[in-house]
Amino acid sequence: xxxxxxxxxxxxxxxxxxxxxxxxxxxxxxxxxxxxxxxxxxxxxxxxxxxxxxxxxxxxxxxxxxxxxxxxxxxxxxxxxxxxxxxxxxxxxxxxxxxxxxxxxxxxxxxxxxxxxxxxxxxxxxxxxxxxxxxxxxxxxxxxxxxxxxxxxxxxxxxxxxxxxxxxxxxxxxxxxxxxxxxxxxxxxxxxxxxxxxxxxxxxxxxxxxxxxxxxxxxxxxxxxxxxxxxxxxxxxxxxxxxxxxxxxxxxxxxxxxxxxxxxxxxxxxxxxxxxxxxxxxxxxxxxxxxxxxxxxxxxxxxxxxxxxxxxxxxxxxxxxxxxxxxxxxxxxxxxxxxxxxxxxxxxxxxxxxxxxxxxxxxxxxxxxxxxxxxx
Amino acid sequence: xxxxxxxxxxxxxxxxxxxxxxxxxxxxxxxxxxxxxxxxxxxxxxxxxxxxxxxxxxxxxxxxxxxxxxxxxxxxxxxxxxxxxxxxxxxxxxxxxxxxxxxxxxxxxxxxxxxxxxxxxxxxxxxxxxxxxxxxxxxxxxxxxxxxxxxxxxxxxxxxxxxxxxxxxxxxxxxxxxxxxxxxxxxxxxxxxxxxxxxxxxxxxxxxxxxxxxxxxxxxxxxxxxxxxxxxxxxxxxxxxxxxxxxxxxxxxxxxxxxxxxxxxxxxxxxxxxxxxxxxxxxxxxxxxxxxxxxxxxxxxxxxxxxxxxxxxxxxxxxxxxxxxxxxxxxxxxxxxxxxxxxxxxxxxxxxxxxxxxxxxxxxxxxxxxxxxxxxxxxxxxxxxxxxxxxxxxxxxxxxxxxxxxxxxxxxxxxxxxxxxxxxxxxxxxxxxxxxxxxxxxxxxxxxxxxxxxxxxxxxxxxxxxxxxxxxxxxxxxxxxxxxxxxxxxxxxxxxxxxxxxxxxxxxxxxxxxxxxxxxxxxxxxxxxxxxxxxxxxxxxxxxxxxxxxxxxxxxxxxxxxxxxxxxxxxxxxxxxxxxxxxxxxxxxxxxxxxxxxxxxxxxxxxxxxxxxxxxx
Numbered sequence: 001x002x003x004x005x006x007x008x009x010x011x012x013x014x015x016x017x018x019x020x021x022x023x024x025x026x027x028x029x030x031x032x033x034x035x036x037x038x039x040x041x042x043x044x045x046x047x048x049x050x051x052x053x054x055x056x057x058x059x060x061x062x063x064x065x066x067x068x069x070x071x072x073x074x075x076x077x078x079x080x081x082x083x084x085x086x087x088x089x090x091x092x093x094x095x096x097x098x099x100x101x102x103x104x105x106x107x108x109x110x111x112x113x114x115x116x117x118x119x120x121x122x123x124x125x126x127x128x129x130x131x132x133x134x135x136x137x138x139x140x141x142x143x144x145x146x147x148x149x150x151x152x153x154x155x156x157x158x159x160x161x162x163x164x165x166x167x168x169x170x171x172x173x174x175x176x177x178x179x180x181x182x183x184x185x186x187x188x189x190x191x192x193x194x195x196x197x198x199x200x201x202x203x204x205x206x207x208x209x210x211x212x213x214x215x216x217x218x219x220x221x222x223x224x225x226x227x228x229x230x231x232x233x234x235x236x237x238x239x240x241x242x243x244x245x246x247x248x249x250x251x252x253x254x255x256x257x258x259x260x261x262x263x264x265x266x267x268x269x270x271x272x273x274x275x276x277x278x279x280x281x282x283x284x285x286x287x288x289x290x291x292x293x294x295x296x297x298x299x300x301x302x303x304x305x306x307x308x309x310x311x312x313x314x315x316x317x318x319x320x321x322x323x324x325x326x327x328x329x330x331x332x333x334x335x336x337x338x339x340x341x342x343x344x345x346x347x348x349x350x351x352x353x354x355x356x357x358x359x360x361x362x363x364x365x366x367x368x369x370x371x372x373x374x375x376x
Numbered sequence: 377x378x379x380x381x382x383x384x385x386x387x388x389x390x391x392x393x394x395x396x397x398x399x400x401x402x403x404x405x406x407x408x409x410x411x412x413x414x415x416x417x418x419x420x421x422x423x424x425x426x427x428x429x430x431x432x433x434x435x436x437x438x439x440x441x442x443x444x445x446x447x448x449x450x451x452x453x454x455x456x457x458x459x460x461x462x463x464x465x466x467x468x469x470x471x472x473x474x475x476x477x478x479x480x481x482x483x484x485x486x487x488x489x490x491x492x493x494x495x496x497x498x499x500x501x502x503x504x505x506x507x508x509x510x511x512x513x514x515x516x517x518x519x520x521x522x523x524x525x526x527x528x529x530x531x532x533x534x535x536x537x538x539x540x541x542x543x544x545x546x547x548x549x550x551x552x553x554x555x556x557x558x559x560x561x562x563x564x565x566x567x568x569x570x571x572x573x574x575x576x577x578x579x580x581x582x583x584x585x586x587x588x589x590x591x592x593x594x595x596x597x598x599x600x601x602x603x604x605x606x607x608x609x610x611x612x613x614x615x616x617x618x619x620x621x622x623x624x625x626x627x628x629x630x631x632x633x634x635x636x637x638x639x640x641x642x643x644x645x646x647x648x649x650x651x652x653x654x655x656x657x658x659x660x661x662x663x664x665x666x667x668x669x670x671x672x673x674x675x676x677x678x679x680x681x682x683x684x685x686x687x688x689x690x691x692x693x694x695x696x697x698x699x700x701x702x703x704x705x706x707x708x709x710x711x712x713x714x715x716x717x718x719x720x721x722x723x724x725x726x727x728x729x730x731x732x733x734x735x736x737x738x739x740x741x742x743x744x745x746x747x748x749x750x751x752x753x754x755x756x757x758x759x760x761x762x763x764x765x766x767x768x769x770x771x772x773x774x775x776x777x778x779x780x781x782x783x784x785x786x787x788x789x790x791x792x793x794x795x796x797x798x799x800x801x802x803x804x805x806x807x808x809x810x811x812x813x814x815x816x817x818x819x820x821x822x823x824x825x826x827x828x829x830x831x832x833x834x835x836x837x838x839x840x841x842x843x844x845x846x847x848x849x850x851x852x853x854x855x856x857x858x859x860x861x862x863x864x865x866x867x868x869x870x871x872x873x874x875x876x877x878x879x880x881x882x883x884x885x886x887x888x889x890x891x892x893x894x895x896x897x898x899x900x901x902x903x904x905x906x907x908x909x910x911x912x913x914x915x916x917x918x919x920x921x922x923x924x925x926x927x928x929x930x931x932x933x934x935x936x937x938x939x940x941x942x943x944x945x946x947x948x949x950x951x952x953x954x955x956x957x958x959x960x961x962x963x964x965x966x967x968x969x970x971x972x973x974x975x976x977x978x979x980x981x982x983x984x985x986x987x988x989x990x991x992x993x
Contacts, residue, residue, distance in 0.1 A: 257600070334418060
């Protein structure tokens with residue numbers, strides 16, 4: 001190998017880890033991602049009734065997503081910081097465009113049809129919001145002043161409202177939380193945090209008032225799914241049956257009756273966690289959740305080792321938001337949270353969210369591999 | 377871009393963010409522990425509950441209807457078969473809006489308002505998971521039309537199934553009977569489990585009597601269903617057992633000849649093999665097409681059949697109650713001989729009427745000028761009423777009643793068909809109990825000639841004639857000869873049911889009566905002598921003419937001026953050959969006029985068909 005020279009200078013052995021490092025990939029994170037994606041394919045194969053066509057489409061998406069990951073990993077975090085305002089600005093404009101001209105899918109305007117490519121601007125915002133907030137807050141010493149706090153809150157709220165208007169409450173909440181995580185990590189005082197929580201609680205009735213009918217229905221259904229077992233409560237009831245009947249060890253791969261007999265709705269996308277629970281049982285899903293924690297844990301470790309406040313804030317937000325995704329999806333499928341359209345990261349079938357997730361991991365890798373080498 | 381100011385606090389900022397990161401990681405850990413706890417609740421604590429819900433979701437037991445047994449005549453001609461048809465069926469529980477669905481279907485299949493009301497009524501009566509048939513015997517075009525529009529009608533399906541078909545149409549309508557939809561009343565009488573999946577049940581005739589054999593045993597399949605209830609995979613199954621095929625004594629050729637011989641007249645014909653009790657022909661006129669009932673007769677057609685004054689649905693051969701008229705005379709004569717009241721030689725003078733001692737009411741003979749001196753043979757062959765007035769008066773009604781009871785007059789013949797009527801053979805006791813009146817001696821007289829209270833069904837008359845032909849051996853009439861159990865080629869014969877031999881003292885008495893009946897057909901003055909020609913064997917017969925309404929004293933019966941419905945019923949009983957009977961026939965022609973002119977020729981045609989003899993025109 002051409003790095004044999006390097007090897008001689010350093011008393012360390014050649015390893016895959018170091019080789020990957022040279023192309024700005026983090027081996028630990030990559031391993032976690034690959035395991036999750038592989039598990040996802042195995043599960044999707046079962047959930048999609050052994051349709052290899054669906055599997056191939058998902059593989060192509062993974063390929064695209066990995067390309068994006070690789071490209072971003074090789075861009076220096078400083079360049080990302082420089083482009084934060086641009087990305088955010090473009091994303092905001094696209095959101096407005098989508099609201100006006102958007103393509104309807106499942107009763108919501110989320111898509112922008114570019115002819116060859118259907119694009120969801122909200123996915124761009126998933127990265128642009130934390131990027132901008134982190135970049136903005138890191139310009140000045142932390143913790144931020146109240147003036148900067150208000151500006152950053154505005155940066156979060158404007159796109160969130162636009163996305164909630166589409167209406168896509170799930171994504172809006174995720175974007176808001178990714179931004180708020182940055183604010184939280186920046187060290188604002190606990191007084192402000194508690195005050196904010198109190199205010200949000202007080203604002204719940206107002207939220208109810210501005211919600212769409214279908215959103216209110218979801219909340220009502222969440223509170224009592226059995227009230228409408230064949231209508232909106234159906235998803236949750238069937239999902240709980242699938243999970244509960246999985247038991248400790250599950251019915252076995254491809255043997256989930258709830259899933260394969262079409263009782264379980266949205267089983268390849270938002271409700272795929274119920275398929276996993278039915279077929280692999282408590283043991284299977286516990287392993288999966290631990291896997292998610294490990295991947296996010298590596299992200300948090302990367303954040304803690306980052307050399308600038310911007311990188312620290314951004315990496316922390318990406319890793320924690322990833323956990324929020326998992327929590328919201330699993331919480332929704334198990335009936336702990338209301339049904340909001342949030343896919344299970346890395347496993348649910350679907351294009352754009354996969355690309356966004358891996359893009360996030362690309363940013364993490366970039367942050368970790370572009371450190372100055374004075375500290376190991 | 378970063379100033380020295382920021383750099384100076386780099387370590388401090390790192391601490392701030394890292395503290396928050398640690399806090400967040402711990403918080404996330406807590407949230408995930410909450411998730412695991414939730415999963416433990418669902419998958420471990422409530423596992424049983426959800427597991428049973430899941431089973432219920434996917435496993436469905438569906439029944440497999442058995443194939444109904446076929447019915448053949450004695451020559452192997454099919455009288456009842458199963459043919460495949462397509463019907464439009466609706467499962468109420470799977471239809472979101474029944475009214476709307478029905479309205480759209482009505483437009484598609486040209487169903488009338490009346491049909492719709494009928495369907496809605498049936499939907500209300502049925503349980504929600506049971507299919508309701510909307511339209512039967514769909515044409516290919518209708519099947520195609522529905523297939524194209526099927527997506528618009530969840531819960532509605534075209535279902536192919538076997539339905540009953542009677543290829544002989546009306547010919548066996550009363551005897552074979554028909555099947556129809558299972559109604560509430562049927563459900564109370566059957567083992568409901570065995571009829572899951574069956575849409576039809578025997579309603580009348582053999583179809584009803586032999587329902588158990590014909591229906592078979594339901595099968596089951598345990599299937600996995602998807603959310604729409606459609607079958608995905610079969611898990612387990614128990615095949616159904618087809619019903620048994622039945623083979624009848626009935627002979628289609630004889631049946632056809634008997635039916636045609638009746639012409640336009642209403643009435644009944646029963647032909648039997650006296651040695652086995654096998655019913656060879658059983659006709660009730662008018663008849664109807666049983667196939668209409670199979671597919672659900674329209675209320676209009678049903679009303680027409682039900683309300684017709686000719687009562688086509690009424691099985692006259694089993695339930696028609698007719699005064700037997702003079703056909704009863706041979707039995708009365710036998711009673712006279714048996715009780716020692718008359719002998720072969722004892723004579724009665726017939727002046728044309730009879731009066732009871734001390735009364736001046738004249739009981740008239742059909743021959744107004746009288747028969748003169750009558751002995752047994754002449755009394756029967758010329759059907760002299762006065763001879764039998766005198767005989768009946770001497771016997772008394774109670775002796776007549778108990779003797780006729782031996783021949784099952786006033787009792788069931790116990791034929792293997794449902795709905796048989798008992799008829800009526802009067803007695804003093806009966807009149808006291810039912811009419812609350814004393815018995816008048818005059819009533820004995822008219823009972824002696826088969827009038828008055830006497831009411832007998834054609835099957836009773838035929839059966840009694842068979843007992844007479846067999847010289848006292850009482851064999852129950854049977855329509856079904858054998859069955860073929862499922863999966864076997866051998867027939868299982870149903871043995872003849874012999875009840876008893878009548879306690880007649882002298883076999884000579886039988887021969888005296890039978891000789892007299894031979895005289896009816898072959899004697900020079902026999903009342904049916906016109907049918908006795910060109911035969912290689914002797915027929916024993918008896919004509920009968922039963923009054924439908926009473927004629928006042930001093931009035932003459934004039935057939936031509938009377939409306940047809942007031943004409944007398946014409947009857948004829950016969951068996952042949954007289955000395956070794958193989959064939960018994962009883963004919964009742966409603967309002968046919970005279971038994972001699974109307975009923976006897978019909979009997980001869982049937983006898984000719986059976987024995988292969990023919991009348992030279």
